[in-house]
Amino acid sequence: MECLAEMPHAPLDRRPRKRQRLGWDVGPEIPQLKKLCGEEVANVISAMTMGLSSGGIVSSQETQGLFRFVTPPLREDDKDGHYVFAVGDNLTSRYRINAKMGEGTFGQVLECWDRERKEMVAIKIIRGIKKYRDAAMIEIGMLEQLCKYEKSRSSCVQIRNWFDYRNHICIVCEKLGPSLYDFLRKNSYRSFPVAIVREVAKQLLECLAFMHDLRLIHTDLKPENILLVSPEYIKVPDYKVSSCSPKEGSYYKRVPKSSSIKVIDFGSTTYDQQDQTYVVSTRHYRAPEVILGLGWSYPCDIWSVGCILVELCTGEALFQTHENLEHLAMMERVLGPLPYHMLKKADRHGEKYVRKGRLNWPEGCASRESMKAVMKLPRLQNLVMQNVEQAA
Template sequence: MEMECLTEFPHNHMDRHPRKRPRMAWDVQPPLKAQLGLSCGQEVGDVTSFLSSSAPSDHTCSSVNVKGLARNGSPPWREDDKDGHFMFAVGENLTSRYKIYSKMGEGTFGQVLECWDRERKEMVAIKVIRGIKKYREAAMIEIDVLQELATNDKSGRCVQIRNWFDYRNHICIVFEKLGPSLYDFLRKNNYRSFPVDLVRELGRQLLECVAFMHELRLIHTDLKPENILLVSPEYVKVPDYKASSSSSRSPKDGACFKRLPKSSAIKVIDFGSTTYEHQDHSYIVSTRHYRAPEVILGLGWSYPCDIWSVGCILVELCSGEALFQTHENLEHLAMMERVLGPIPQHMTKRAGRHADKYVRRGRLDWPEGAASRESIRAVQRLPRLQNLVMEHVDHSAGDLIDLLQGLLRYEPSERMTAREALRHPFFARPDHHPHHSHHRR
């Protein structure tokens, strides 16, 4: 339910609308291809490995029962599309248990469908994986990770898997239904920044999730605003004094108000790239804007690559826009130097064979190696980290800058851990205990 009320909050706390909401499970688009029968998966309570070749069935596949066909019958069999995505129509069944209400999103892995769970009488989000071997294999690993998280998750910060099954050659993972991602929320807000007190609440929960994962020896590797969901879609509109003082915007386009989530509760999603500590860590990970320097330089990576991503995310929540908006490695490294100062020579000198072309005489080959003048200008336009924060944050700026400098240290071994970050003074405000953050005062 979208709410527009301006009186929810006392004026002296106008900038404090923390709302923690886990983002729904993925932007995925489900390929809907099927053999007539379906092999059923198991409810999450059953911890047998998901990597076993046959999935034990713990609910009846009644779509094949003649009795249930009128209401719960199987949809017609269809070919997948050319990319292996499941083809479906709204209103059809996905097994006899789930009815498809809408498509919530899509991604390289498949689609996410909003469905009604007839058994539990609730809406769920089902990630329908493309019917292609490598995506199916990745989905089985993700299910294993989700199981482990569900068994251990005391933080409540990871999206909950409800069930999984294999339907017409598509692995389907059933999740609790959450609200929009932080990225979607920013986008609908015309990329206006969040107040620093809300950033504090979001950052605390995100770091709680990362600390919990790292203690299980898991590395997420793809933290970004798209993979952090608000638990609830409700928001309020509050006056946006910065926007309303700008004569270039007309009041008609809603520029005088901005949205704030009613609750600051969030959950992290998309464990499709999650890796265990002991696995090979030489390949490229993370979505570009949130990728750590050691990944780009080919130096190997571990838990600290998640911490770098958290730093980039916190800056983006404060400013409204991604910190490093680039698609090219050398430009990306040059942007880091512009915002954070020079990369240590011991890192540039050790650059892997694919990255050594960005380095000359132990330093970044910039601006000499720049692809264009526009690229050089894009780097020059960036402010230093301190200036960027001061421009957008009205209080707590000193603590936030100090925290970000710890999260965005070049040398991975010197970067803060998630637990260290949670003890930072930025999070030490006693009136903002995480478990009470959604109670308004």
């Protein structure tokens, strides 16, 4: 194991890497199929399978050998720059698309068969837009940096490979299970058992301790970016379901067989630096110092973890808002008054949320609905105790 004391001090070079055009960008040249695409390929393959090709009868095995390397027809990206594909297409001669696993602002994640390693992998296909390509190169650099350390294998997703295909950066990673958010959603937003939440908390804090020792800040921790290692689950009785016209199957909820997790999405990860005042983190998991424009550092990751753990206990995001002052008021409602030293240091951007050393609430409230949304929140201790199950 490499010593964690050997921490990187120089900032990561975030410029997109330039490389020679590789064979997988154009696909292998197969003389019989070189100029064919789309329906023509399908017709030729069909004819070859039936033994009607001009060279005589061709076996099914030989046909499959040719087909497996066929480059898919060129298709224009969609209006948002996403790669357009069909299940069964090749991504280079090495990978075959098996299914779509998910989609986000960055692009799409596809389940693919790796012919070389004989295993399923997840390939993140970045939108063909410069800012997303640049962010992808940052993520690749971070993943390669993390992979140098043995400890990352138990907490961070592992990169297998990356390549540039038809103007799309493709990042090949190990295939994992669903995100914590997807598991919650498919479980009708039922809470996780407290024992599972404890295990997830332990792993998240160990992951952050490892990253922070390397002077890295994730900056975008959320349930969508935490994946269960295994997709397997069991169904257990859910005693909290109301007996009034329950939906079919609602007396049971899903519980993961394994609590093992891995953190993903390092496109926003950065080295610790001074004067970091730009906005980070997805809204519901954003720390107060970020909203107030005070600059941020390692604690912003810890704040996000706290919000995530409450969400796992309750099934719902803790701070459901899209407005800054309301968000800060919710924090005070749940946790008590914001520290005076933070309110005092609020910059010009944050001053509209602060008056005379205190939060400008409810005076600055935008609407009665906003005030009601804040008032209905209980204190954190009560909120958790109302929702967690008794530990076994």
